[in-house]
Amino acid sequence: LPRQPAAPPLLALDIGGTLIKLVYTASCGGGGAELRFAKFERRRLQECLDFVRAQGLVHRNGSTMGSSKENMALKATGGGAYKYTEDFREKLGVCLDKVDEMDSVVSGANFLLQSIPGAAFTHMNGKRSSVDISPNNLFPYLLVNIGSGVSILKVTGNRKFERVTGTHIGGGTMFGLAKLLTGCKSYDEFLQLSQKGDNFVLDLIVKDICGELVCQKQGLSTSTLASSFGKVITSKKKLTDYRPEDLASTLLSAFTYNIAQISFLVASILRLRRVFFGGSYIRGHKSTMQNISYAIDFWSQSQMQAVFLQHEGYLGALGALMSYGD
Ligand code: ADP
16 A cells, blocks of 8 residues: 555545545554445435545645645545535545546556455356456456446556547446336345346347247357347337336346447457456446356357456546555
8 A cells, every 4th residue: 555554544536427436544453554445426425525524534734834734635536526626625625636537447457456366356157266367467458447438448557558438328327227217216226126137028039039940940049139128119018017127137138238249349359358347337246247248258259258356346446546656
């Protein structure tokens, strides 16, 4: 960590389109320091400010002599670091020292990959296996950060990267539609619903179009998705006739497969074989990781690997924390 254990705690924030992520240090047994993580919905900014104050995460600059009596500036990234500057100044008396969002996401990912053993893992066929990362085999890689929107970056070294592309059809789109269609109140409720649902109630699969016999004859996989939500078109059912569980399951698989496919295409163009996924969209959710892994494996004919990260939602905040050492 960039500071000595006896030093006051450090806090960095990533204020995104949906969530405010906090990473901070706390002293722990043995005189060391550990990292702690917290998140708040962006609309609950006040709760976040109260938390920061209650945890004693705002403190004066090292020296209280002379004129340096201001509070130490907090490193912050994400668009909200600009939008909420005044809120932090007025309510906590603290300045936000802005750090570039993509720089932060990349340093956060590189920090996890290079300093935290076991932080990277694959999730195939229900099995989680950790991936050995050595400095010689890490770069280059593709980083897909799935937040409200999706950013796709090619990372070639520490601080060496290019934001290749992105898509506005991301976690915000899915969760927005989920709120409208299923009435779910939280993301975790949405994930739980999806877990109990069956996407084949709404999704059109190859078998529905060709019939099982033809599929078998032509060697087509009967369960391959032909059109997400496609069955709705020919059905007389209204929205209220569908179970929220099935709607949630369909939404999650539609978005997850789509993002995975775009990631595969970008990785193919750039000839990258390893794709790391971050962002709060994943939320440590098994079937999300499972579907991403399956899709990357399927499209790449097992030539590419999807890799996930612990603390995947905190890449930007971790990177901002690292920037105290700059
Ligand atoms: P951003 O920086 O744009 O806020 P995040 O990486 O924090 O992006 O991811 C936000 C996305 O993560 C949401 O669009 C949603 O899909 C998902 N998500 C995970 N947890 C939550 C939550 N508690 N509330 C809302 N969305 C959540």
